[in-house]
Amino acid sequence: MPVGKIAGQPVWQHRTPRARLALWAGWLGLVALFVYCWQVMTETTIWAFVHDAPAQAVDIGSRMLPPRWGYIEKLLLPLWDTLNMATLGTLLGVILAVPVAFLAARNTTPSVMLLRPIALFIIVSSRSINSLIWALLLVAIIGPGLLAGIVAIGLRSIGFIGKLLYEAIEEIDVSQVEAVTATGASRGQIMDYAIVPQILPAFCGITVFRWDINIRESAILGLVGAGGLGLQLQASLNVLAWPQVTMIFLVILGTVVVSEWVSAKVRQAIT
Amino acid sequence: MTSAANTASLPRRHWKRPPLLIKSPLLRWIIYGGALVYLVLAVGTVEVNWSRVYEGLERGWRFIQGFLVPDFTSRWRDISVGLVESLTMTVTSTVVGILISVPIGIGAARNLAPAWIYLVCRAIIAVSRSFQEVIIAILLVAMFGFGPFAGFLTLSFATIGFLSKLLAEDIEDIDETQAEAIRATGAGWWQLVNYAIQPQVMPRLIGLSLYRLDINFRESAVIGIVGAGGIGATLNTSIDRYEYDSAGAIMLIIIGIVMVSEYSSSHIRKWVQ
Amino acid sequence: MLRLVSLTKTYKTGDRALSEVSFEVPAGQVVGLIGPSGAGKSTLIRCVNRLVEPTGGQIFLGDTEITGLARGELRVLRRRIGMIFQEYALVERLTVMENVLSGRLGYVPFWRSFMRRFPEADVATAFALLERVGLSDHADKRADALSGGQRQRVGIARALEQNPELLLVDEPTASLDPKTSRQIMRLIKEICEERNLAAIINIHDVVLAQGFTDRIIGLRAGRVVFDGAPSRLDDSVLTEIYGEEDWAQMRRAEQEDEEDARAEMRRREMMAEAR
8 A cells, every 4th residue: 555645744545646546537438438328329219218118118017917828838839849949959069069179278279370269269259149140040041940949059059168168178187187198098098088087077067057048048049930939929929919928938937947947956966 | 886895805807987977777777768768859849841951051151151251341331330339238238237236236145135135136136137138128129119228228137137146146255254354343334345345346346247248249239139229130131131241241240349358358357356 | 127318308498407317227126316396307207208308318218219209109108107196196087996997098999998898807907906005995986085195096006007117206295194105105115126116206305215215316407416325315415406404404303203193193093992
């Protein structure tokens, strides 16, 4: 802590004058940025709608309740589709992500100069693009249906699993690898005996975690035509059948809660 | 496995790795079998129209070309409007989200808040976390009309669930001795938060906020699809029009911005700690 | 048996870890390698099985020149050299048996090691070795369930499973208590005698080195500054290796440690009896 002098007396100050100035300037900059962004963003906003929103909310709320309970019969098959989309998509993602992770980890990549940057780019691309956008694209390319959803989930999962897995690979204990190498083991054997056992728990945890997230995501992919609950949601929204929408929301909520519980239990069991 | 008792007398020549997770062989086979059956059933539900997929290959190839040779110029007006909406939406919603999350996060920390506040705050977090941004956006667009304002509200709402939860967990994990030392000086509740809690959680709060900024930007590209403004709307339009080179350009811009923000946020985090 | 000819290692950073190190180890001899931290002990033994690539000089194991072997040949050579590590370096999430059997990795094809179907003879050896190091009841435990001393025994069994001609031992007692340290050193010494194995033991504890080796080599800043019988290791030699320090006092402290350890053992025995 700096000690300044005022009128010859030492005075304790929390920060130096320069640091204080920088801090204030920083805050001021942040506030200015916020105000500016706010103005740009709200330029096109029609405030009448915003003022009207509470009334709208009450209106929609009253139409949403009560949920149409009987509709659940029609939701069971889409729910099954949604679960399959999430699970198969996760499997696809895992299959694609594992090699990418090994290429991206500094200690296992065969080439630091070429393959590693490519692998890292694949990871960041997959992470940047939400599965809904992947689905939008894939529906346009290969047509609507579960396949587009599965591939979309898979493509999005590469980045997530790949990133966490390659970080886990980079954190492994080098001495265990060294010890197995010293026995005369081949590359494959080193992988099997020294690297895989060390990352296996992390790998399982990451996969289950991603599966949990994928259940949430696959529930809405149908909005763009990739099948599952989202498809029903889209259909209900189109005809403004709010009680059905509520029912779909409840089903999604239930699924999310259950999958989160399962994933938490499994992760607990592994570690 | 044979028991270890007979090892001393006869040299054992066989060894099998003990099962990793499930000890009972019956249960193990039931689980493996169940997984296999599920897989077959699940794959069976996927109806693929192969001729449609085959047709799509050509389109897929065009998309890859569009990705490799993106077209930034011909739709630049739309792209720039969408981008500005997305970026401003991201900044405002993150700031507002943080401002609301901090009190809720403190309220949701068991070691700081009284029981009823704790329960209220946890309930808010649970509601915010259990719904996808897109679902929230659908509702908010219905209430507030199309445009970035609904998107801003959506992202702020989602930020609250994310940040408050992690902040609360952080506060619950703090080093209790430091809080005790400050309490022992006779400090009040506000002083406790200011002197014992804030220094411990601040670096991580900044890190999380930056991470959320990143997520909000990525999400802002999605909620446009349901009408909440931003680059997602532009992307949606260009894919609908089969303008893959413009779509490729937009996706590359998103990837680029995410990369830049990840890179700079890792630097800021290092600098903060 | 093992011959080093002016072995030199310069790291990419420009640090010279070893300069012109030459010596020869006959079969059955246990050599203690001592020296201060950073003297190049660890680098030296890692150069022998080329976990670290030497930058100059030659190493011979029997008639084979280790320096200059191609990748495949290096694997075959590494099977002939067992290595025991500081902090054990067991693969913690594998069972004890898998760790011991991993000593055969250089001998078996990938599918066998992947399916954990090792030849019967290898399994039999592994069981015999576990019994030799006193761990026959622990074969199916995971390595991280064992105590430090037990883990180091597994490490020894893994090295012996290779049926090596030479043992490289890197600070085997670094993370063990004094009593267990002595037990481990005794075990290594006995095993080398039983099998007429040569060993290079890299160790920072001078007293242990004197007690359990046939010959001491002292390294300082990458050069051999002493090479002779343990009994010739006197204060002036130690000063040359480690620099100025009150050696007499260190020995005394060591003795006290041992006495403490013995007292502790007696106390434990008494308590066990009382129960």
